[in-house]
Amino acid sequence: MIAAIYELLLLLTGSVAGVVGALSGLGGGVVLVPILTLLFGVPIEYAAGTSLLATIATSSSAGSAFIKEKLTNIRIGMSLEIATTIGAIAGALVAAMIYAHNLPNLIFIAFGAVLFLSVIPSAERLFRGRFRRSKPDRTTKLFQLHGRYYDMASKRTIVYNGVRWYLGEAVMFFAGIVSGLLGIGSGALKVIGMDWGMRLPIKVSTATSDFMIGVTAAASTAIYLALGFIQPVSAAPVVIGVLVGAFAGAKIMEITTSNRIRLFFIIVLGLVALEMVLRGIGVI
Amino acid sequence: MDIENIIAFTLRAGVLASTAFLAAGLVFIGLPGWQAAASGMISAGVIFLLATPVLRVLLSILMFAMEKNRLYVAITLVVFMNLLIALFVLPAFLH
Incomplete structure (x- = not known):
């Protein structure tokens, strides 16, 4: 009976995240890890392991929807996954070392810092004007970084060129490290790499990032599994919850065009970031 | 059905299969005598989940090969190799 209640609670937690x-x-990952650690007192390495599994699940389901809408640029995503997978492996190995030396506070501080840094550009993006196409550079041609999609909101076909591939790749390596170190998808950083670095339209950056996250997280997950940081029985209800919650959240986003909801939750996550840092330095 | 749709379908099927196994495992784990079978189902769910992106990369290699895009076949092979290293090579050193 108690086990069943605990399972339901984990399911609910996942849905909220x-x-x-x-x-x-x-x-979901950046919400899930703070809830599990700060609220439930789950050790952060297990929270991160659970979050990685949930991240693969949401990426796979969101990724398939975006491919159907032709928003995802599979070429750009794949070329950047070279850096994210290498980064993820490096990040997971560093995490293994940190936990072996019993220094989980470092992870709390890094988590808070990364969450805080992802919050700022996400808020900025809400107030941005229309997309302007960049002139192709040498990497556009070499790596075939062009594409087009039909924009439902403005009812126009948007043609775009990705530029500065090397910059995208550098940001992705960092995003991979963060993913492996903290057990999150680091979608916000991936979007920065494509949006700011490669000058891709925000919808393409977001869809391609969702598509990439699963592969990045798979590399980290393999190592977390080997380290014993994933407990399948307690992770299962959380994963199902996150999937259901992400689906519901996407539906809510479809019916509300208002940016206010988005801004509200971004501010909430900013506060969560602060809490993670305070926990890391031992204040709370 | 073009291969992009096959990739989308694979992702969806992988998620559905793994959630079905995870959910079934969670239901059966409460029943006496079913513990071993239930945790087997949950493990299968985790393996399906982890295999989905790997399969997706494998299918992308096929997609680029059909498009005769050699550069991207090579790029995707590197990604696939990284995943194999994370899945099978590194775990051997982590115990």
């Missing part, structure tokens, strides 16, 4: 992750645009 999924909804807030979708509404803020930052993903």
Whole structure:
């Protein structure tokens, strides 16, 4: 009986993380890890392991929807996954070392810092004007970084060129490290790499990031599994919850065009970031 | 059905299969005598979940090969190799 209640609680926790992750645009993992650690007192390495599994699940389901809408640029995503997978492996190995030396506070501080840094550009993006196409550079041609999609909101076909591939790749390596170190999808950082670095339209950056996250997280997950940081029985209800929550969150986003909800949750996550840092330095 | 749709379908099927196994495992784990079978189902769910992105990369290799895009076949092979290293090579050193 108690076990069943605990399972339901984990399911509910996952759903909340999924909804807030979708509404803020930052993903379920960055919501899930703080809830599990700060509220439930789960050791952060297990929270991160659970979050990685949930991240793969949401990426796979969101990824398939965006491919159908032709928003995802599979070439750009794949070329950047070279850096994210190498980064993820490096990040997971560093995490293994940190936990082996019993320094989980470092992870709390890094988590808070990364969450805070992802919150700022996500808020900025809400107030941005229309997309302007960049002139192709040498990497556009070499790596075939062009594409087009039909924009439902403005009812126009948007043609775009990705530029500065090397910059995208550098940001992705960092995003991969963060993913492996903290057990999150680091979608916000991936979007920065494509949006700011490669000058891709925000919808393409977001869809391609969702598509990439699963592969990045798979590399980290393999190592977390080997380290014993994933406990399948307690992770299962959370994963299902996050999937359901993310689905509901995406539906809510479809019916509300208002940016206010998004801004509200972004601010909430900013506060959560602060709490993670305070926990890391031992104040709370 | 073009291969992009096959990739989308694979992702969806992978998520559905793994959630079905995870959910079934969670239901059966409460029943006496079913513990071993239930945790087997949950493990299968985790393996399906982890295999989905790997399969997706494998299908992308096929997609680029059909498009005769050699550069991207090579790029995707590197990604696939990274995943194999994370899945099978590194775990051997982590115990």
